[in-house]
Amino acid sequence: MALWLYVARRLGVLVPTLFFVSVLIFSLQQLLPGDAAVALAGEEQDAAVVAAIRARYHLDRPIPVQYGLWLGRVLRGDFGESLRNRIPVRELLASKLPVTVELALCSMAIALLIGIPAGVVSAARKGTAVDVIANLLALSGLSVPHFWLGIMLILLFAVRLGWLPASGYVPPWEDLRQNLTSILLPSFVLGTGVAGVMMRHTRSAMLQTLGADYVRTARAKSVPERLVVLKHALRNALIPVITLGAIEFGRLLSGAVLTEQIFAIPGFGKLLVDGVFNRDYAVVQAVVLVSASLYVILNLGADVLYFLANPRLRGSA
């Protein structure tokens, strides 16, 4: 199958998925108790003012029309205004997204640095103590509640030892060193969870490739074991791991909700939680919509990568 045909097919599924995402998010707003126009009017309870607001935001129109108008604005990048700060939600998103992306990138780097070597070593030494320990650590990474791990690390490294700041965020353009120290603990907390997933997938992919015929051939040609593992087996085992990485990256972009909360990092997750507590629904809708879209697009990216990396898929159909 040609690449463009594959991408076109996947886009054919992606568009209706995103449509339903937007419907779900829009209907959440409709389920809200209370009258949105009254809420927007705030202190002002004058009937004329409420009616004016209702007309201005088209709240007097039928719900499908309201959805259409809302979607039209969203597609133009207009997510409305934050009730709390009275600034456009688009500006809020633009200022928070880079922070979350930086956090996700650093977490991913930590996850790859721990997860892939651990998976390789554990597969190459299957059944030994090293394998058992690596598996146990991976399971721990998957099982630990990350917000608690964050609290414990703050307790150790910030409160007891005083090596790292407990919370807060310094942008890299202000002070790169402080930026890195402020992002280190939260990245580690998020990275350990992903590292566990990476390790388990790398291990099982490596076990498969290590049992393949071409690896046996390489060994029969007396290629050194190190080269067999790192060159012959790992290169092929990395294909599923790369796609997994893209999916996990998508998850990291939105999965940092509690970690950002604990470390007071002003990213997407904190924006969402603050939005929830301030009943700032335009913000909540926008964050959910943008993270779902990013997740769907990264998933598509992962599939395309998998398609490109796997010649057998290209050959089929």
Add this chain to the structure above:
Amino acid sequence: MSVGPAVLAAPPAAARRRYKAARQLARRPAAVIAFAVVLGFILVALAAPQLAPFDPTAIDYRALRKPPSAAHPLGTDEVGRDVLSRLLWGARASLLAGVIPVTIAVAFSVPLGLLSGYVGGWLDGLIMRINDAMLSIPFLIVAIALAAFLGPGLGNAMIAIGIAALPTFVRLVRGTALAIKTEEYVEAAQALGCSRPRVALLHILPNTLPPLFVQMSVTVAAAIIAEASLSFLGLGQQPPAPSWGSMLNAAQRYLSQAPWMALYPGLMIFGIVMALNVLGDGLRDALDPRYQ
């Protein structure tokens, strides 16, 4: 005609398979230990009134944030409540928050998944597109958004987590149903004139159970963490009732003065989630022929 399909379903073989799976599971020491740990947690939750040395909500202003001692083995919290008693009672909230959302998710996803996978057609298309849409919003975000819309409280948090967990199960049941519906015994049952609901319930449903059990054990673990997260944010269990997540919420404000307040609830969550994940791995190995 009523005898035929029952013979085709071959119950003795199914029973043998279950027995074999149980033996496979018992042969894995890690899974056995994990099972014992989960049982232990359940017993503790059930026996909390007998085991807890104090009333979990009894305030004692003479014992504010006292470190562990003979009277309070795990110390006291910011209003002098016994941490051990709150941990034991909190096990109830956490285990319920693990089991009830999964029950909600399974109760709705099994019919939806069977319908989607077995009946197919435009219905399948519609269910799957809505399902994909729900899957593309991360689990915790769905739970937080729904819990916020439903209002804070343990009951609402459990409903929110149940809805958030739903799409994974729908996809799983549908996928298994799709794979099984082309099996020869299903075609034979249809050829013998079994009605569609009968085929779906007697021939397809039992075969979706093994992967469903594996997913359930993993999702109970995820739901426990989700409840703790929601309670930590103040959207789950409301004070003064104890839950491990809400205990961590209070603990965060007294990290330097009373670290024990934060240590133990987290260890409990870690312990039960780890045990459930190991049990899930063991179940998968025992039930999935590919791992045998």
